């Protein structure tokens with residue numbers, strides 16, 4: 492399975508940091524292929540190839556890191572290229588000032604993206620992982636949770652398989668509608684982390700699940 496990360500922002504950089512060396516022949520797509528090339532060079536990544544958006548869309552699994560305000564128009568523009576593929580969605584639909592959500596109760600960004608792309612298999616992941624966590628993903632010997640969600644069982648299994656062995660506790664998070672909760676957890680997490688002085692080095696870990704998952 493060929494995989495791409497799209498976007499060279501904070502989450503794009505964090506995702507590539509974790510996936511390079513783990514996912515063979517990873518592609519890193521950007522509107523600026525030169526920026527991706529520069530980051531690959533600076534970080535000394537091997538086994539990662541810079542790509543323009545068209546090249547990145549050639550992969551079977553595409554992990555995008557666009558903001559919610561950008562992702563639906565982007566998905567529409569690339570609907571045909573995304574058909575039949577797995578699109579991993581990390582979006583949290585917050586307002587610009589992080590004071591609220593831009594989706595209604597009973598909605599999630601992941602479900603809206605899936606509704607826009609009925610031929611694509613949308614899989615939610617990394618929604619609670621703040622970008623800084625990718626620098627030091629293991630804290631006091633503990634990994635944080637990544638909840639992987641989808642309405643397509645085979646696509647979810649492929650993402651769980653791809654992520655197996657990364658320094659996170661990767662869990663089957665059930666159906667896409669669980670993102671109504673998961674996406675909202677991120678804003679709560681952010682508020683607590685700011686209050687107690689740990690933002691943005693914060694993610695979730697569910698107490699009580701036994702290790703070895």
Ligand SMILES: NC(=O)c1ccc[n+]([C@@H]2O[C@H](COP(=O)([O-])OP(=O)(O)OC[C@H]3O[C@@H](n4cnc5c(N)ncnc54)[C@H](OP(=O)(O)O)[C@@H]3O)[C@@H](O)[C@H]2O)c1
Pocket residue numbers: 497498499500501502503520521522523526556557558559561565581582583584585617618619620621622623691
């Ligand atoms: N920041 C976090 O800690 C965090 C945590 C969990 C989830 N998320 C989610 O992750 C997403 C990205 O967050 P971020 O903090 O990484 O944002 P960011 O630093 O602003 O990066 C967003 C990236 O999206 C790409 N992009 C923007 N507009 C685009 C467009 N119209 N077409 C194609 N690509 C476009 C850009 O990549 P290029 O310039 O390379 O094209 C940009 O670098 C958001 O949806 C956010 O909700 C963020």
